[in-house]
Amino acid sequence: MxxxxxxxxxxxxxxxxxxxxxxxxxxxxxxxxxxxxxxxxxxxxxxxxxxxxxxxxxxxxxxxxxxxxxxxxxxxxxxxxxxxxxxxxxxxxxxxxxxxxxxxxxxxxxxxxxxxxxxxxxxxxxxxxxxxxxxxxxxxxxxxxxxxxxxxxxxxxxxxxxxxxxxxxxxxxxxxxxxxxxxxxxxxxxxxxxxxxxxxxxxxxxxxxxxxxxxxxxxxxxxxxxxxxxxxxxxxxxxxxxxxxxxxxxxxxxxxxxxxxxxTMSEKFQSVSQEIDGIKINSYYPAEQTEQGKFALTVAVESFRTFNQLFIPYPYHEFDVVAVPTKAGGMEYPGIIVVAKRYYYQTEKDFFEFVTVHETIHQWWYGLVGNDQINYPWLDEALTQYTCIQYYENRYGDGQRKRQIDRWFNNSYQILLNTNSDRPVAGMVSDFSGADEYGAVVYGKGPLFFEAVRTQLGDEAYFDSMRTYAECYRYSIADPQDLLDIFTEVGGQNVEDLYQEWILGSQ
Structure with missing residues (x-):
């Protein structure tokens, strides 16, 4: 490489x-x-x-x-x-x-x-x-x-x-x-x-x-x-x-x-499709869950509406969202994501929506811009988590920024602090004690680094930096220093202190 x-x-x-x-x-x-x-x-x-x-x-x-x-x-x-x-x-x-x-x-x-x-x-x-x-x-x-x-x-x-x-x-x-x-x-x-x-x-x-x-x-x-x-x-x-x-x-x-x-394949898949920006979005779902299958399609379409404009356009012709049995909330693959089938049978849609947005964003952070997911898992996972906030802001209004950050990130981080469980976000996947600690730290605390950077740089400089990051490393692989360099050169400010506090540090 x-x-x-x-x-x-x-x-x-x-x-x-x-x-x-x-x-x-x-x-x-x-x-x-x-x-x-x-x-x-x-x-x-x-x-x-x-x-x-x-x-x-x-x-x-x-x-x-x-x-x-x-x-x-x-x-x-x-x-x-x-x-x-x-x-x-x-x-x-x-x-x-x-x-x-x-x-x-x-x-x-x-x-x-x-x-x-x-x-x-x-x-x-x-x-x-x-x-x-x-x-x-x-x-x-x-x-x-x-x-x-x-x-x-x-x-x-x-x-x-x-x-x-x-x-x-x-x-x-x-x-x-x-x-x-x-x-x-x-x-x-x-x-x-x-x-x-x-x-x-x-x-x-x-x-x-x-x-x-x-x-x-x-x-x-x-x-x-x-x-x-x-x-x-x-x-x-x-x-x-x-x-x-x-x-x-x-x-x-x-x-x-x-x-x-x-x-993936099944005898029981049904599907519904919609096009946006020249991309065919397909939602595959259990036959008896048409409403939820359409909901997943809408969330994916609105995600593409946001991120094609905010970052760089998705270059491929198709994208699929598929309901698949998994113990994870969802999983990302190139051009296709799976969302846990169990969410299609629940009336509460908040987590269903968040997971679908999260996995869709991975088409940019992991799919187009690669990174070492084993040694630096936070680089795509924490960034993907934080990028979900832009979906909610774009679709539901500016007030969603604080609401969603509190719900998905601040609350998790506060639990880490209250239980004396805080630790650095940086580390290999295997450095964490298990899936619970990995999730709380990388997915809960990690996004707060990007919120701190956005607050310090301001929206214009932050999103200019992220567009540059996406374009510069499209089809390639980035490491943490590459991202920090872009924040410095494009965003105009050194964010090393925030990196030390949120990614390398703990309380």
């Missing part, structure tokens, strides 16, 4: 209005593969997942050496009644975008972690058509591929894998994010995925049951899914083709530059 240098004098913010798109020639990569398979990476297809005025973002990232995944996954229909499983194959076009030689490549196998509770077994691995024997470490959750010839900067390599995996049918593991439960199949990180490499090396930190587990660069995804024909399939990106034969359907989905790829 290459860090973006923050250009102090020549930042050109992306205009909200789309410019005319001039189509460039998009390459088609063909790679030699085992078993007489010759996949074609038709990269022009990925532009279908972008808004027309952002389609050239595909070409720009190809030129920078973006990783390309071509994945095939087959859900075994007969297994769904007993032990759900799938088989998969994957071609990866990987370019070394680092400044050093790489002697190894690393892949994460998240189904093998305790946070997922499934299994994933690699059947075969090829590098440039040569069969190899990779090494499994960290409880079989990390795959190390040796490179017989070190990969020089800007050189590329082709990887081919076949694998099979099982899916748990309970909610006992972590948030229950990877499961087939209550007739809903949820598949995050269902494929071997390359983690970030930076000056600290490969990021293969151990996943724990709570918090986010992935830290990845953007990539292009072309995913073909075979599943029972009665399943309604929802994915990251856009579904561009669908066919049915006998009792089986096959769908093909592609993405623009995204950090990972998520699949």
């Amino acid at each position: 290459k860090k973006i240098l923050f250009p102090l004098l020549i930042i050109f913010l992306l205009p909200l209005a789309c410019n005319i798109y001039t189509q460039e020639q998009t390459p088609v990569y063909v790679t030699t593969s085992p078993h007489n398979m010759v996949p074609s990476f038709d990269l022009s297809l990925h532009k279908q997942a972008m808004q027309p005025c952002f389609a050239d973002d595909v070409d720009k990232n190809i030129k920078k050496g973006i990783t390309i995944y071509n994945i095939k996954i087959n859900i075994i229909p007969s297994s769904l009644a007993t032990e759900p499983k799938f088989i998969g194959s994957m071609h990866v076009h990987y370019t070394n975008t680092e400044s050093v030689m790489l002697n190894q490549l690393f892949f994460r196998l998240f189904p093998n972690t305790s946070a997922f509770g499934g299994t994933m077994n690699i059947s075969s691995t090829y590098i440039n058509n040569q069969l190899i024997n990779p090494e499994l470490v960290s409880g079989n959750s990390t795959l190390i591929i040796p490179l017989s010839t070190p990969l020089a900067p800007n050189d590329h390599v082709q990887i081919y894998m076949t694998y099979e995996a099982t899916i748990p049918t309970t909610m006992q593991n972590g948030y229950g994010r990877y499961t087939y439960y209550n007739d809903v199949l949820s598949l995050p990180n269902f494929y071997p995925i390359i983690p970030v490499f930076d000056d600290k090396g490969w990021h293969v930190e151990t996943s724990i049951p709570y918090g986010d587990v992935t830290y990845t660069d953007i990539a292009l995804y072309d995913v073909t899914i075979t599943a029972p024909k009665n399943m309604i399939i929802v994915t990251s990106g856009d579904i561009i083709a669908k066919s049915t034969r006998h009792e089986v359907q096959t769908v093909r989905a592609v993405t623009g530059p995204m950090r990972d790829f998520y699949i």
Whole structure:
């Protein structure tokens, strides 16, 4: 992963209005593969997942050496009644975008972690058509591929894998994010995925049951899914083709530059859609909960209405909100969020609304602007929490700022103080004693740093800073110092004292 240098004098913010798109020639990569398979990476297809005025973002990232995944996954229909499983194959076009030689490549196998509770077994691995024997470490959750010839900067390599995996049918593991439960199949990180490499090396930190587990660069995804024909399939990106034969359907989905790829499906999904700013927003919900499904759609639409204007426009063609069983309130994935299905059966909508807004905002803070969610979880989570306040201000009026800050943040922080439980917001996910402390500190106390910064800078300077942050690190990765530098250079004031007080300090 290459860090973006923050250009102090020549930042050109992306205009909200789309410019005319001039189509460039998009390459088609063909790679030699085992078993007489010759996949074609038709990269022009990925532009279908972008808004027309952002389609050239595909070409720009190809030129920078973006990783390309071509994945095939087959859900075994007969297994769904007993032990759900799938088989998969994957071609990866990987370019070394680092400044050093790489002697190894690393892949994460998240189904093998305790946070997922499934299994994933690699059947075969090829590098440039040569069969190899990779090494499994960290409880079989990390795959190390040796490179017989070190990969020089800007050189590329082709990887081919076949694998099979099982899916748990309970909610006992972590948030229950990877499961087939209550007739809903949820598949995050269902494929071997390359983690970030930076000056600290490969990021293969151990996943724990709570918090986010992935830290990845953007990539292009072309995913073909075979599943029972009665399943309604929802994915990251856009579904561009669908066919049915006998009792089986096959769908093909592609993405623009995204950090990972998520699949969910159910026989019982109903949906409603609305367009805003050229983006198709889809809400998938239990068949008997139409009113709540429409409510989730409205909240998502109003979120996009606010944040497309306040920050930078969402560049993709579609966005999905899906009701999924999970012990978390919700989870974010590129181009798609899940909201806990239980909220669709409750009459009280306040938390339902807040969770939907929160997960939608992650499309900016995590999706477009990446960060190390394992070592610096506050950078996207606390910022996302605080950004929710702008939704309430924009939709319901200025008086909402204090009301919502008191409700969601000040009250949580006061409990920490009253119980002598305050601690620094900074820290790895695993540094916290458990999900309760992690939630109270990162989601409750952490947003108060951004409120303090906004108060000190003033609204104009604060939001200018956040727009610059979004544009400067779009499709890239930021760290805490990057954000502090932008507050100083764009906001015009040093906020180090506030950072020391709210993020690094405790009472």
